Amino acid sequence: MALTPTTRARGSNAxxxxxxESTPGTVPGSSDNWFTVPLVSHQLGEERPLLPSDLLGLGREMQDPTPDVATNDGDIVVPVDVRNFARWLSLFFGAPQTTGSNGAYTHVFGSGAAVLPSMSIEVGAPEVPAYSVHRGARGNQLRIAMSRSGLLNATCSLVCIGETDPVAATVGAVNPGALAVTRFPQATGYVKKGGQVLGSVVGADFAYSNNLEKVETIQADGRIEDSDPGMAGMSGSVTVRFKDTALLAAASASPPQPVELAFGWKFGAFELVFLVGRVFLPRPKRPITGPNGIQAVFNWQAAVASSGKSVVVTLLNDVASYA
Incomplete structure (x- = not known):
């Protein structure tokens, strides 16, 4: 007996x-520069809650609810890879300055851009089929955690204007551009202080934020008008085994003495570096909880550096342009 093929959507086929976008919130046409997005997971989706009725005098049974405003905020987790990750950096920092030739290119991104781009992201379930576009997506917060091993991913928190209703065919390009995925391994990561590798680092994480402010105007569709960038911010933590006072001295200085920290990964000829020019370190505890090693956690904050940027991201790869 032949089995009927299933049409249930699966994440593996998403x-x-x-x-x-040329105009924030306007979905690009199928002939525009659509590209494939390597994906780990996503939590995007427009929500429109219902407000319970507050009417009295009609008995104990509830009356019809009223729709509230629409929101579409969520995270998309992507691999930190050699080529595709530059597009997410462009969303958070703006277009890079690119130099190089003959298959070796350097893309430099800087924090605090006055104007940031927006993106349309189409998520499709071919089995159903159903395709919808999260339009007007802007980068709010970018988070990366470093460890000794494992897969290196970035969590991109986005604010979107809205989501289109599902349709049976893609509205993006039928054959979008695709770049080969070569992930940076966690095992090749490093943390540097003042240009020198910082020893005994057990773990690190950082978050860059554009502190987006929703433009919550009154509109017939109940959606936001857009989102505007606020003050840029960069913070994180570094966990080290306590064997010297390299960080403790800076954290204990009065007045506070900023240091330069760099978080990076190198894989062959490819490299990605987040350079934070001026980092302020609070004085941490050094608790002893047992016979094993003593660790200290430095929860740092960044400030604008002499370059005029709080953070500068440099990506070395073989892609000539992302225009």
């Missing part, structure tokens, strides 16, 4: 493509 089709995710994206394109930068």
């Amino acid at each position: 089709r995710v493509v994206a394109a930068f």
Whole structure:
């Protein structure tokens, strides 16, 4: 007896493509520069809650609810890879300055851009089929955690204007551009202080934020008008085995003495570096909880450096342009 093929959607077959928007909130046409998005997971989706009725005098049974405003905020987790990750950096920092030739290119991104791009992200379930576009997506917060081993991913928290109703065919390119995925391994990561490798680092994490402010105007569709960038911010933590006072001295100085920290990964000819020029370290505890090693956690904050940027991201790869 032949089995009827299932049409239930599966994450393994999800089709995710994206394109930068010329007009925020306006989905690009199928002939525009759509590209494939390597994906780990996503939690995007427009929500419209219901407000319970407050009417009295009609008995004890509840009356019809009223729809509230629509929101579409959520995280998308992507691999930190050699080529595709530059597009997410562009969403959070703006277009890079690119130099190089003959298959070796350097892309430099800087914090605090006055104007940031927006993106349309189409998520499709081919089995159903159903395709919807999260439009007007802007980068709110970018988070990366470093460890000795494991897969290196970035969590991108986005604010979107809205989501289109599902349709049976893609509205993005039928054959979007695709770049080969080569992930940076966690095992090749490093943390540097003042240009020198910082020893005994057990773990580290950092978050860059654009502190987006929703433009919550009154509109017939109940959606936000857009989101505007606020003050840029960069913070994180570094956990070290306590064997010297390299960080403790800076944290204990009065007045506070900022240090330069760099978080990076190198894989062959490819490299990704987040350079934070001026980092302020609070004085940490050094608790003893047993016979094993003593660790200290430094929860740092960044400030603008002499370059005029709080953070500068440099990506070395073989892609000539992301225009």
